[in-house]
Amino acid sequence: RRQHSILLKNGREMSLKLYFSLHSSSPQNAKLPNILIAQQSSGDRKTTPADEFSPLAEKFNRRLLLGVGSSSVLAVGANFGGITSFLLGLSPDLGRNLKLDVVYPIGGYSRCIDMVEGFEFIYPSTWVGDQTLLYRAAEKTEREISLDPPPARNSRRKYVNEPVVAFGPPGSTGELNVSVIVSPVSPTFS
Numbered sequence: 123r124r125q126h127s128i129l130l131k132n133g134r135e136m137s138l139k140l141y142f143s144l145h146s147s148s149p150q151n152a153k154l155p156n157i158l159i160a161q162q163s164s165g166d167r168k169t170t171p172a173d174e175f176s177p178l179a180e181k182f183n184r185r186l187l188l189g190v191g192s193s194s195v196l197a198v199g200a201n202f203g204g205i206t207s208f209l210l211g212l213s214p215d216l217g218r219n220l221k222l223d224v225v226y227p228i229g230g231y232s233r234c235i236d237m238v239e240g241f242e243f244i245y246p247s248t249w250v251g252d253q254t255l256l257y258r259a260a261e262k263t264e265r266e267i268s269l270d271p272p273p274a275r276n277s278r279r280k281y282v283n284e285p286v287v288a289f290g291p292p293g294s295t296g297e298l299n300v301s302v303i304v305s306p307v308s309p310t311f312s
Contacts, residue, residue, distance in 0.1 A: 201226050234287055239304045245289045252288035252301070 198206050210217035210228045217223055223233040227247030235242045283303065290299030 234289070236286060236302075239286055239302075241286075241302055241304070243300065243302070245300050246291075248291065249289040249300075250292050252285070252290065252299075255285060255288055258284070 197203070198209070201207060206226045207228060210222060210226055214229050217226070217228045218233075221233065221235065222228065223231065223244065224235055230247055231244045232247045233242065233244050283305070285301035285303050288299055288301035290296060
């Protein structure tokens with residue numbers, strides 16, 4: 123697309139926009155380009171380019187604000203670059219009281235909560251969960267899946283000498299870890 127200007131006899135300038143089309147409907151005209159000429163007189167213009175683009179500028183500002191706002195919310199929600207942990211670290215007591223350290227590490231520590239078994243503890247956020255427990259839980263769930271509806275009440279685990287959860291540093295052999303074993307207490311225990 124090219125634009126040329128010509129000066130008319132009455133002193134007004136007219137711009138010509140040439141549009142070339144290399145596609146032709148008939149094979150004999152395939153070598154000759156089709157030319158469409160559009161005329162626009164600059165003297166007919168009553169508004170300035172700034173006036174023409176001001177509605178677009180308002181939309182751009184609104185879209186820019188919406189884009190920056192939504193990406194900021196996404197970055198905080200996803201803890202992108204640790205920004206949420208950093209912000210919660212500015213007031214760690216508030217984050218811990220709201221139990222946000224279950225999702226976002228605060229001050230280098232995360233929280234593990236199990237409401238069914240009734241325990242809660244914090245552990246270093248660099249530690250990872252024990253995969254063996256995860257695999258055993260997945261296998262147990264597969265065995266227990268049935269088409270029957272679940273029981274109406276929440277039942278606690280039966281007595282098992284196996285940890286409910288376990289965390290430790292990555293790559294270790296288990297010499298340093300934290301784990302929770304839930305078992306019944308004897309009625310005669312004091």
